[in-house]
Amino acid sequence: MITVTVRFFAGHRDIVGRASAQYTLAVGTTLGQLWEQLVAEYPRLAGYTGRLLFAVNQQFGQPTTVLADGDEVAFIPPVSGGC
């Protein structure tokens, strides 16, 4: 098993109710699979599927990116910087 930290921002944090959480996952789990697990846990996240950017350790990733022990994961809701 591996343990990863998931950071939640903006609308995601409002839905989840906290800024970060640790998840223990099977070896080989991908970013996309972890997102599906989160949607199952928090169904209101489902509306973000297909509108996300994925990040691992502060770098952009893909749904197919395989996670490693100690990774920091972020599912980035649609961004709205600037004015």
Next chain:
Amino acid sequence: MVEPFVITTEPLDPAPLVAAVQTPDDGAVVTFSGVVRNHFGGRPTAFLVYEAYTEMAVPVLRQIADEARARWPIGRVGVHHRIGRLEIGETAVLVVVAAPHRDAAFAAAAYIMDRIKEIAPIWKQEYWADGTAEWRE
């Protein structure tokens, strides 16, 4: 010493950033200020709250500047983005691009701002004049 890529809760001042970006090679310095306005989609806004994934946003801003540098002959770039509560009229983002010639500086500044709105992990929560709030997404 002004860092070129910054996420800060402090008010933004273009003058020190311009001074840090401009070199004797540059004939053009473009400064874009993104400012909080009092309406969105015809609805009155009271104030905005910005949030960032700062540890990732700073390297993403640097990456966006590198993308611009690969497309246009420009010199130094600076991007400062403010987070926290901002009132109407306050500056949320500064993009400063220096270049030998103005065409490249204008084009690069517009590109950098567009890319910030596409990929920089920064979010804005609109607090409406009627007291409700929502994330812009």
